[in-house]
Amino acid sequence: MVNGTRVVVLGAGIVGAACARELAREGFAVTVLDRDRPASATTAHGEGNILVSDKGPGPELELAGLSLELWPGIVPAHPAAEWDPKGGIVVAATPEGARDLENFAESQRLAGVEAESLDAATLANAEPHLTRDVAAAVHYPQDAQVQPVAAATALLSDALAAGAVLRTGCEVLGAATRGSRLTGVRTSLGTIEGDVVVNAAGPWSGEVAARLGAPLDVRPRRGEVLVTTPRPPTVFHKVYDADYVGAVGSGDQELQASAVVESTRAGTILLGSSRRRVGFDDRLRPEVLSVIARKALRLFPSLAGVPVMRAYGGFRPYVADHLPVIGPDPRLDGLWHATGHEGAGIGLAPGTARVLADLLLDRAPALDAAPFSPARPAVLPEGQSA
Template sequence: MKVVIVGAGIIGAACAFHAASAGLDVTVLDRGPVGAGTTSRGEGNVLLSDKEPGPELELARLSRTLWDEAGAELGPETFELQAKGGLVVASTLEGLTALGAFAARQRAAGVRAEPVDEVAEWEPHIAPGLPGGVSYPQDAQVQPVLAAAALLRAAVRHGARLLTGEAAAAVTGRGGRLTGVRTADGRVLPAEAVVNAAGTWGGELGRRLGAPLTVLPRRGFVLVTQPLPRMIRHKVYSADYVANVASSGAGLETSCVVEGTPGGTVLIGASRERVGFDPALDPAVVARLAAGACGLFPFLRDVQLIRAYRGFRPYCPDHLPVIGPDPRAPGVVHACGHEGAGIGLAPATGALVTAQLLGRPWRGADPAGYPALLPDRFLTSGGAPR
């Protein structure tokens, strides 16, 4: 099967890696460089700790296994895979009770979540007086652009082709069957299937492919400190992060997320707001994130920021990704709308898309997928977008 994957970010790279490994004839197409979009604007989270039981958590659990497999095959240092674990902390007793109930639901779904009474024993430099938290030893981190590049290099070794600097314009077909993808400069790439892995632009690409989706941008900022000795052992975030991720509010929301990197810098997040594709640097957001981080780790008050970057996370109205074949356009398979979870969910998304293309299980993914993630959920009974 000839497959064109549109998007060379982490989702497209993972789809290419799994599809090419399965023997499919893969071409990856992107109008820009590898990982230049949302992939390059994130922290590299591979998280189970922030997900309610359901299809997204199941996808995350499969992905966690597949990230380890990719590390074993490609070398974990290739994309800085760190099984550092996560520590979620509560600032009040009420918050700790709610966090404990959330963790109990996750444990019932197969996640390792361990109560922590003395957070200072886990993070010696954390603010005093916190009532407790929950440890998530399965949480991990990767360097996102390195990961996308490594997966694509591996896909190319399996026979895939990578075309950058070319945008997809439309599909071509004959007799109701997809036969190719036409690029913006008029070239037609033969294809029996096309994978929409265009991230924040997945809605627009879907429209060009005859299968429009509601995929919207949500702006987020990340701060980076000067390099430091190892001061923070885990990915540490406040318990309100989970609620903010699931929120549909249009206004600015911030929650404290702090972690170190192999290079010594500390990454500080997280913010989210619906401002369209406005790329402006907002000093107020930077100030709120910095204040939250200093409240959680007071030593950061004496540390310099060296940069702040921002990007757009692709989200759907129900905060779940769209993964699966589109009934309106035979041959079109969506893999987009992952919001801030795309890095963590990428390997399982690639395995699931490959299983759907093959029509058989692949790397633990069932071709039937997860019904709650299929594009059908956005369509009326007549097939029109809701």
């Protein structure tokens, strides 16, 4: 690929915005399409987490490390993104959980992650309102947070400043092809031509890929969050139970829930988290919200009686092997993918965009991109092969 190549990015969430920014800055002629408004779907329903604490050694942790290097170079020009390198604390309530947490943390340390075991006094000083019924705690100073919609808007603003074009209210209907090559997309606003089409449609990536004639096994996974009324300073890190790591890595269709508690700059406290595979059923379930609240109170008993002013839920792009999908489609020339991040899209967006740009420009990425290949069995529908 050379500069001047026309790229159509499908999706203006944070991953699509990051890809548009990176590619526009590299000189590609970028058009971003979204059927609704930028950052109005999955991005708007996230917590803004940029984490290494929940990732074991392997490709996703390497991608998180790359993104963590890139985020500080993006946010200084955009204060509204609310970059907050507050760090995370993971706790275990039982001796067995403590052993598992310490073993997990040690494996991360060997992979270069900063992970500091905390004694009871240090933990109490770091989180004075946290329950004292804790068997082990690990501090991850590299964890950070942004305001997700503002961060996505910042990335998209940079893309537009570099020459990208945004078209909203534009739904993808099908592929425009010449022979076996994709030459653009047919949309509700007409055909939009491009030399490369990047599928960054998040939980809808599977459906979009199918419309383009190259089905991809990316499915929605539902998550919910409770938001309290603004409080005096109460939670100073992202604090979560070690069960969260297991919930993230689970492929179970039924409810997976764990305690995740963190504050925002506005003073509200976010309570999570849940994971369910229910298709695109967007109904809030009181029984799920009750489980989230109950688990959060075990970590922070002082939140009992604090009013919850709203609850929201969203869909995350789930892939069976829990790895993002980044690179060229093996079946349709001209189609590329940047999706499948599930709940980690905020944190992984800049790294994803950099890897995508490197691959498009035939440069060697800073990490091995092979594990993210769209040609791998986990994302190709049954019966198809690369």
